[in-house]
Amino acid sequence: xxxxxxxxxxxxxxxxxxxxxxxxxxxxxxxxxxxxxxxxxxxxxxxxxxxxxxxxxxxxxxxxxxxxxxxxxxxxxxxxxxxxxxxxxxxxxxxxxxxxxxxxxxxxxxxxxxxxxxxxxxxxxxxxxxxxxxxxxxxxxxxxxxxxxxxxxxxxxxxxxxxxxxxxxxxxxxxxxxxxxxxxxxxxxxxxxxxxxxxxxxxxxxxxxxxxxxxxxxxxxxxxxxxxxxxxxxxxxxxxxxxxxxxxxxxxxxxxxxxxxxxxxxxxxxxxxxxxxxxxxxxxxxxxxxxxxxxxxxxxxxxxxxxxxxxxxxxxxxxxxxxxxxxxxxxxxxxxxxxxxxxxxxxxxxxxxxxxxxxxxxxxxxxxxxxxxxxxxxxxxxxxxxxxxxxxxxxxxxxxxxxxxxxxxxxxxxxxxxxxxxxxxxxxxxxxxxxxxxxxxxxxxxxxxxxxxxxxxxxxxxxxxxxxxxxxxxxxxxxxxxxxxxxxxxxxxxxxxxxxxxxxxxxxxxxxxxxxxxxxxxxxxxxxxxxxxxxxxxxxxxxxxxxxxxxxxxxxxxxxxxxxxxxxxxxxxxxxxxxxxxxxxxxxxxxxxxxxxxxxxxxxxxxxxxxxxxxxxxxxxxxxxxxxxxxx
Ligand code: PLP
Numbered sequence: 001x002x003x004x005x006x007x008x009x010x011x012x013x014x015x016x017x018x019x020x021x022x023x024x025x026x027x028x029x030x031x032x033x034x035x036x037x038x039x040x041x042x043x044x045x046x047x048x049x050x051x052x053x054x055x056x057x058x059x060x061x062x063x064x065x066x067x068x069x070x071x072x073x074x075x076x077x078x079x080x081x082x083x084x085x086x087x088x089x090x091x092x093x094x095x096x097x098x099x100x101x102x103x104x105x106x107x108x109x110x111x112x113x114x115x116x117x118x119x120x121x122x123x124x125x126x127x128x129x130x131x132x133x134x135x136x137x138x139x140x141x142x143x144x145x146x147x148x149x150x151x152x153x154x155x156x157x158x159x160x161x162x163x164x165x166x167x168x169x170x171x172x173x174x175x176x177x178x179x180x181x182x183x184x185x186x187x188x189x190x191x192x193x194x195x196x197x198x199x200x201x202x203x204x205x206x207x208x209x210x211x212x213x214x215x216x217x218x219x220x221x222x223x224x225x226x227x228x229x230x231x232x233x234x235x236x237x238x239x240x241x242x243x244x245x246x247x248x249x250x251x252x253x254x255x256x257x258x259x260x261x262x263x264x265x266x267x268x269x270x271x272x273x274x275x276x277x278x279x280x281x282x283x284x285x286x287x288x289x290x291x292x293x294x295x296x297x298x299x300x301x302x303x304x305x306x307x308x309x310x311x312x313x314x315x316x317x318x319x320x321x322x323x324x325x326x327x328x329x330x331x332x333x334x335x336x337x338x339x340x341x342x343x344x345x346x347x348x349x350x351x352x353x354x355x356x357x358x359x360x361x362x363x364x365x366x367x368x369x370x371x372x373x374x375x376x377x378x379x380x381x382x383x384x385x386x387x388x389x390x391x392x393x394x395x396x397x398x399x400x401x402x403x404x405x406x407x408x409x410x411x412x413x414x415x416x417x418x419x420x421x422x423x424x425x426x427x428x429x430x431x432x433x434x435x436x437x438x439x440x441x442x443x444x445x446x447x448x449x450x451x452x453x454x455x456x457x458x459x460x461x462x463x464x465x466x467x468x469x470x471x472x473x474x475x476x477x478x479x480x481x482x483x484x485x486x487x488x489x490x491x492x493x494x495x496x497x498x499x500x501x502x503x504x505x506x507x508x509x510x511x512x513x514x515x516x517x518x519x520x521x522x523x524x525x526x527x528x529x530x531x532x533x534x535x536x537x538x539x540x541x542x543x544x545x546x547x548x549x550x551x552x553x554x555x556x557x558x559x560x561x562x563x564x565x566x567x568x569x570x571x572x573x574x575x576x577x578x579x580x581x582x583x584x585x586x587x588x589x590x591x592x593x594x595x596x597x598x599x600x601x602x603x604x605x606x607x608x609x610x611x612x613x614x615x616x617x618x619x620x621x622x623x624x625x626x627x628x629x630x631x632x
Pocket of ligand 1: 151254291340343
């Protein structure tokens with residue numbers, strides 16, 4: 001860090017963590033240096049400090065980590081998506097409507113689905129389901145008039161449930177993904193006397209850039225090839241059901257960073273749509289799947305963690321491309337369906353956790369004067385350290401490795417090994433400091449800097465709460481919740497509670513750059529230090545796993561009110577240790593019983609007194625009923 005400590009401002013901090021860029025006006029920092037969540041109130045913006053919410057939750061007995069959901073943010077995203085499409089449609093004189101559906105797989109949590117249906121009701125925002133379980137929950141939540149889009153492989157039960165949804169009056173679309181399911185759909189709809197709404201999912205050959213490039217193109221595992229699509233049309237014609245074919249569906253991929261790719265994909269989809277109309281299908285709906293990206297890095301660029309367009313650009317590009325392509329054919333504009341998942345839910349959830357400890361990679365003070373009788377290798381390391389006058393530290397690595405070898409060979413004691421490690425750290429620090437002072441930057445220097453970064457231990461599990469950061473290198477914005485009035489003086493990676501070296505966050509957005517370390521404030525065990533991982537509402541909650549048996553965290557859902565406070569509207573306690581053990585086939589009462597017998601045996605053998613037996617059993621029982629994360 002080059003800035004003078006005394007000149008540090010809260011704005012510098014907001015800039016450093018990119019809060020105005022990825023926060024999109026939903027997140028900010030107040031004059032007390034605390035991160036805030038911000039909503040549009042009827043009399044202007046309303047801000048609430050996240051630290052105030054954390055304090056309120058802790059007072060109510062919730063320990064960290066907590067997934068915090070802000071209801072207003074979800075509502076705001078649904079309204080914004082629908083209104084922006086409406087404006088684009090009105091501006092272009094487009095004839096069809098926008099019919100949004102939320103893909104349930106992006107966040108199936110009951111409260112999220114209920115809120116989406118409630119906030120989406122004025123727009124008849126529907127749901128997309130890709131499995132029987134998702135269909136069951138979708139059916140029980142769908143608002144009247146909302147589209148129900150059925151993707152995924154469908155067996156007889158799946159199809160029957162959808163046909164009953166149709167009978168109940170829901171506009172339910174069976175999207176055919178593979179030739180085999182069409183025959184089953186025809187057979188079952190005849191049996192149940194339903195003329196279903198059918199969609200055809202096609203493989204779009206337009207390849208998009210970004211992290212999900214394989215979802216598109218010829219080798220995509222989903223959708224029909226043009227040969228299969230034609231066969232589907234012929235089957236429907238032969239069955240006298242071509243009038244049921246009403247939707248063309250395609251999904252170019254998730255998190256599409258470039259608007260140009262979306263435009264090309266929509267054009268290709270329109271050509272299929274036109275040809276299906278010409279084959280005698282009534283059509284009427286063009287479903288473009290998901291893909292609307294979230295700007296996780298805040299860089300507004302075409303890289304995989306960002307996007308080079310606004311929601312306005314996205315809606316306008318889709319509406320005008322469809323209109324322009326269809327207008328040359330005289331075919332009516334279809335209703336536009338999108339299945340925006342991450343762009344709908346990412347903003348509304350965040351993981352809040354506290355820091356438990358820090359490991360520094362810093363040299364302890366070297367002995368003064370350096371003992372002349374020390375082992376030769378240590379003398380050499382010391383000589384290199386004192387005479388080093390540049391940035392070439394290669395020899396320091398060679399000497400350190402020789403020193404380690406001598407320890408392995410039994411030639412150096414533990415004290416000598418420690419001194420050798422210290423000499424290496426002191427040398428590395430000298431290199432980094434000199435480079436910083438002279439403004440020198442090189443890949444080697446940044447590598448060395450990263451290797452010297454602190455490890456901050458956070459009270460959370462990557463695998464349970466932020467699995468995509470581990471599985472697919474998903475970038476999520478991370479920032480301290482407070483102390484923004486102070487300049488952070490440390491560089492760190494964040495390690496979680498699991499005993500797994502992959503359980504860490506080491507990709508951050510800092511000053512608009514992707515970095516392996518995050519600036520953080522010096523940690524003191526006497527003072528709580530809270531950090532948040534933001535924009536984590538999409539995909540993370542159900543993808544999370546039980547690695548090291550860390551279960552679901554507590555979830556708190558709040559609504560920011562007009563008075564600048566918040567109302568706690570839902571509290572869901574995280575898994576207890578007993579619940580987690582039952583997921584892996586243990587029966588907590590059996591475990592308890594075993595321990596009771598063992599403790600009683602110990603009493604019999606006079607290894608425990610009766611009060612000690614009781615003390616132990618209470619402790620064991622409290623653990624079974626307790627939160628698996630670190631308790632202060
Ligand atoms: N629709 C389908 C068919 C999908 O496979 C996906 C996700 O991959 C989505 C919608 C949601 O995509 P996104 O979260 O990018 O909006």
